[in-house]
Amino acid sequence: MAKAKITAIVGTASVRLALAGTADRDATATAVRYLLQLLAEKAEGNTVEVRVPPFGAVQAIEGPRHTRGTPPNVVEMDAATWISLATGTLRWSDAIADGRIAASGQRADLSAHLPIARYPD
Template structure:
């Protein structure tokens, strides 16, 4: 049996709610996991682990695999920062410069993968979020 996937309608609704200011923990978890799912789809592999505690983590990006222990390439941030990065309201460079992202390892750079490319028509009626700094 494969991993369960978040259907776009549910994931996009959660992202819309978060961008609209919702701070419900279940909505936040769903939005984070959906955007992590999209990242893993866009950059399959096991070289980089992206962690958004306590909601989820994925391994992505092609390259050398690690087999045991802590992976050598790790990105970690909080849920609000992740949603802002993934949707394009915060740039990777700004997040790193502000210390909102912990990135370790030679392949721990998501700047080429963010914002996550996906069909944003579902978000067309959502006003653009105010970037957090």
């Protein structure tokens, strides 16, 4: 059974709360998952696994498919970093320079796919 998609109304409201600094854990989780969902839709594929523990992970970016074991291309970060990157309030290069992202693999650069959505829109 496929995961239920987060609607734009619910996702956008959660992202706005997170950006305002007023999101509780549930709203933060929804914001993270919604923005991961948008990434997976925008950059379809299975080459890079994007992880935002403990809230979610998706596989994205077109290229060679990964099927077993640890993916060769992994990007991992905390929720605040992901929300900031996905909404354009933080640049990929700045987050890498600050050590806020752990990225491994030749294709583990999401800069061409960010931001996913700008707020306010």
